Amino acid sequence: MSSTGVPTEIVVVGIGADGFDGLAPASRSLVLEASVLWGGSRHLSLVPDVPGQSRVPWPSPLAAGLPGLLAEYAGRPVVALASGDPLVSGIATTLLEYGAPVRVVPAVSSVALARARMGWSAESCAVVTVVGRSVSRVLRECAPGRRVLVLSSDASTPASVAALLTSSGWGASTMTVLGDLGSSSESSASGVASSWSESSPALNVIAVEVSGNGLASWAPGLPDDAYEHDGQLTKRDLRASALARLMPAPDQLLWDVGAGAGSVGIEWMRAHPTCRTIAIESDPERAARIARNAHALGVPDLQVVEGRAPSALTGLEPPDAIFIGGGVTRDGVLDTCLSSIKPGGRLVVHGVTLETETLLAKAYADHGGELTRISVETAEPIGTFTGWAPARAVTQWVLTRSAR
Secondary structure, X not given: OOOOOXXXXXXXXXXXXXXXXXXXXXXXXXXXXXXXXXXXXXHHHOOOOOOOOEEEEOOOOHHHHHHHHHHHOOOOEEEEEEEOOOOOOOHHHHHHHOOOOEEEEOOOOXXXXXXXXXXXOHHHEEEEEOOOOOHHHHHHHOOXXXXXXXXXXXXXXXXXXXXXXXXXXXXXXXEEEEEOOOOOOOEEEEEEHHHOOOOOOOOEEEEEEOOOOOOOOXXXXXXXXXXXXXXXXXXXXXXHHHHXXXXXXXXXXXXXXXXXXXHHHHHHHHOOOOOEEEEEEOOHHHXXXXXXXXXXXXXXXXXXXXXXXXXXXXXXXXXXXXXXXOOOOOOOHHHHHHHHOOOOOEEEEEEOOHHHHHHHHHHHHHHOOEEEEEOOEXXXXXXXXXXXXXXXXXXXXXXXXXXX
């Protein structure tokens, strides 16, 4: 995103829990000499009064109010206050997304302080922010023995994380809540997630040492019973095949068209924290189910569009990959997907009916790609013996759009 009217420069100064007095002399001078100072109400209250200085708290909600704030101070220099390192889940990242000219003067981040207190190296732990976001995001990072730092929204976050871990099979995990890091009132409280009962300060970071038997795999093809579904589910072997050809990559977007239970789009997002999915589903109950599955499997930011393709695809961000699990025979669906995908993008279509197979055979003849028929058989009891039970064969068409 970008904004045409922005300040000439925004200097974002990181401030720690030790407040204004903890800033380096150069940073204090930047703040005191600013004609316009932006920041949260708490940060602004830490700065001594400066005659004539205009102090502006961040708008709420931020996303709706920030463009107007940038435009109001267009052509003027601004100094802004932020917590710790403003580029660690901070306001500087947001300002850069709006095209503002940003210079960052960081303080020690809460992440660095938390690692120091725990004795965890940067490469030995993951960082998840749930500031203004669902705590379900923590689940994607969970695996036995894994270390996770959780940036909290407020005092209620540790209890929410503990409940989440417990309900997801990770109740044996050890949690350490580090409060007011870097301040004179710094605190630390530890316990097991399943019996967590500690109160927490508003400013805290949670250090989680994961233990338990919850779902941990990042590989495609999670067990089918990991999903709530009504039978409209791309089964795990076919899902793994589809995702291998969709090839999830960082920062890329998938359209999951006719998403059913949302399994392909969910596993696309589990492949990397920056992978994104828009799931398109016409049935309201299934659309709600997709959202529940996304939360349960650690990717709550998955976007669900309730509507019928191709009309529901209008206006969506162009994707890097598309999976069509249902509805491809509807007029305009395949053509719209083919014209929407980015150069170099991948399209994977599954079909089980003769009508769909005929359509995919023609698409293969017209466009090329890869056409495969996949049959899966599983061992099941036959009386006192065991035999093979075949699932319905699936026709899979794969196309990579030319990068030129």
